[in-house]
Amino acid sequence: MSTNPFGVQNPEHVDAAYIAQNFVEMQTDFPRLTEHGNTFVHGARGTGKSMLLRSLEPRVMILQEKAAKLKDLPFVAIHVPLRTADFGAPEFNRYKGYAVNAIGEHLLAMHIVLRMAQLLDNFSSDISASSSRAFRDRFETLFKIAGGSVVQNSASASADEVSAFRRVADVCERDIFEVRQYLVRQPFKNANPDYQGALTGFLDFLVPLAREVKELDGLPRVPLFVMLDDADNLPIPLQRVLNSWVSTRSTSDICLKVTTQLAYATMRTLDNRIIESPHDYTEVNLTAVYTASLDTYSRRLEKIITKRLLNAGIEATVDEFFPLDTSQEARLKAIAAEIREEHGEKNLSSEDQVGPARVRDEARRYTVPRFMREISGSSRSAHTFSYAGFRSLVDLSSGVVRWFLEPASRMYDRVISERVEPLDKVSEIPVSIQDGIIRDWSGEFLEPLTRQTTEIADAQTDLSEGIASLHADGHETVLYEQLRNLIEGLGRLFRGKLLDPKAREQRVFSVVLRDQATPELERVLNLGVRLGYLQRSDNAAKEALGGRRPRYILARRLGPHYKLDISGHAAHLSIMSKDLELAMRNPADFVKVRLKQDASSDSQFSLDLEGDRFEYSGN
Incomplete structure (x- = not known):
């Protein structure tokens, strides 16, 4: 029986030899x-x-x-x-x-x-x-x-x-x-x-x-x-x-x-x-x-997985071991070519010329949304979006190494259990197994939020410190329910934007809070960050009047569950506290109101492309 190279070990329980063999030093x-x-x-x-x-x-x-x-x-x-x-x-x-x-x-x-x-x-x-x-x-x-x-x-x-x-x-x-x-x-x-x-x-x-x-x-x-x-x-x-x-x-x-x-x-x-x-x-x-610094994380994770494959005697590269869905890749390339061709035709018929950099940007931003709209139509029963491939798994892990190793470990075990004849080594994870594990793993992430908390701590935390403790807040059940609603609202909103061909920004994965959060909203957001459903960044783009504001990014692990585009860079929406408070109470109403608002001429969007910042403001 071959040893699973992606097994997740408790660092406290492994010996020094394991740490020396598997640790990769890449933190900036x-x-x-x-x-x-x-x-x-x-x-x-x-x-x-x-x-x-x-x-x-x-x-x-x-x-x-x-x-x-x-x-x-x-x-x-x-x-x-x-x-x-x-x-x-x-x-x-x-x-x-x-x-x-x-x-x-x-x-x-x-x-x-x-x-x-x-x-x-x-x-x-x-x-x-x-x-x-x-x-x-x-x-x-x-x-x-x-x-x-x-x-x-x-x-x-x-x-x-x-x-x-x-x-x-x-x-x-x-x-x-x-x-x-x-x-x-x-x-x-x-x-x-x-x-x-x-x-x-x-x-x-x-x-x-x-x-x-x-x-x-x-x-x-x-x-x-x-x-x-x-x-x-x-x-x-x-x-x-x-x-x-x-x-x-x-x-x-x-x-x-x-x-x-x-x-x-x-x-x-x-x-x-x-x-x-x-x-x-x-x-x-x-x-x-x-x-x-997603590139830094991606390079670090590639080194970690390469090292684990070599330690297991597997000579495949990470891309060979976690192959892509080739038919989907071919269609995505065709759609990207169509987008570039459309811009070429527009350039011939218009004095407002679009440069090659803008064309590349348009292809990067709209290729996957167009493909997802395509497969969500009458042919959706024949094809679902594939999240297979090493780069996709890197994106899904949301900067958490364990979130790569856990599904990879399950994939490896599935290959071992399903093969007809014993093999010395696993040479690759088939696309079908990758997609099956990813879908299950993504949906499982929400299960803890759907369970009702059965016990409330008797002791109350000293909330004067400014941060509510997860384990000692007397309203723990309510917090879980509100966070579940908030995540559901954001996921469905981002899916709605993705399927809207008229939306300026279709690939959205985060929100920038434009005003001060109420204590109730702050507790829910802190809980989301603590549990990994959200990531907080204080490097959001500057609003016209509001200065630097916190940005909350939905964990890309949830992407397959809500059928979102998790690849590369994505836009963020400017949003007010009252909107997120509505999502905490009623996700359906939040999605309906926000999509209607964004469809109006007064909607504002902000796209942050990892250093290249574009501000969009409708009239």
Whole structure:
């Protein structure tokens, strides 16, 4: 049985060899992540944040031959996943004020030191015994000062029989367990007993230990990179703790590399100060990078897939492995030729000549819409639009690497399951299988929004931070329903524009909000961005009076479901908040009103062609 080269693995659960073998470094802002400073990395789920962090781990960098041994590395990085099970548990919501801040900070610090000790234990052969013991002694001294107790785990084992780093890890694991038990058991007690455990912090515990790491004889004298993955899983009080760490600017000893899934709720510290870029940290938004630089993303994805095919022993190019529908391509070329010929005839009969650049632009913009109108007529039962082909799959993935790998993995499995005779390798994915998987995969994306939320969190998020938490908003069911309506309205509107031969702009995939969104609309849009149904770009074209406005782009993964043209560049519509609020309530009315409005002489359109901007304004 051949191994599926597109299998999606949880980055936390794969080993360093897998990361080294499959990771492709193509992010335009990758060097910023390796600088000695604090960095926030934002991106939707599946954009590769965890793989990016794990690629900085010592073992991965050595396997990639970026250093011969640990001592030669430019930095030492530890990966610390922030799981909801560890920090988003309900027991944290029962504590307010100083208690949750102090105990939560301690718990976060112990998770970091646990990972630190485990990493050092893996490289213990490179570190002398005396140096290891010095680190252990420093840890125990600081831990006892913080109120902790160092207990030997085994009565039969002496301290010398246990690795110094393993002993530190054991103490951390035991302490984490005891803290969690204290938090969980409080509701069952008649009175709340005083917390008797350790209370470690950043400047008095983590920073001194990071300095001790620099003193280890087998390690470079460089800052420790602490890579905190998915920080929006932290409750808001712990996000404030983390921000307070960032504000100390202790980057000569510890550099914090923090990833979020676009839902980090606050940039305020415990004393209510706001941390600011670039003084306290730098910022990278992978989703914005991919949205604004599709060519960069396409090249990166081509390298990733090429590498995976080669690792699987498949010598085909990406275009050979994911072939196009040749009959559809032939018809599209014929339609493009017809459009160019029509312009040629117009040039002969009119003094208003259209240059070759404009002709090429017209062919690019109207070829697919004309073809889709053609197959939506009487012949629609005989042919549906094909989204097969590597370039189409790149567009469908909407800048999310996982959104390429998931359908590709299903396609590969389908080929394996349907072949009559066993083959050594799969040489290509047939067009019919590509299209079948794509249609199912696109429609499945909307299913979570159609399910009614069955449980509402009892605790309310502190909405004064300005961002509503997905998991703690008491109106979660309503938000899902409103987002589903909004997506449905946009999808049907864009389909209506595509089928309208009189529309100036037929290929539309985004809207630019021309006025300030209401709090209700803002929550729904934020939820859409968080869940990946929308992408937000702040680089929208300037309106005549409104300045720069946010642009919301429908995920191209939804293109096959709504039968849209997902290829290349597309127009965006200028729209008002009241229009989107209507879509949230009644998608059908929104589509009817907007199509009628756009058909009038007062309609306005704006086309953004990745750097070439055209403004259209009807009279």
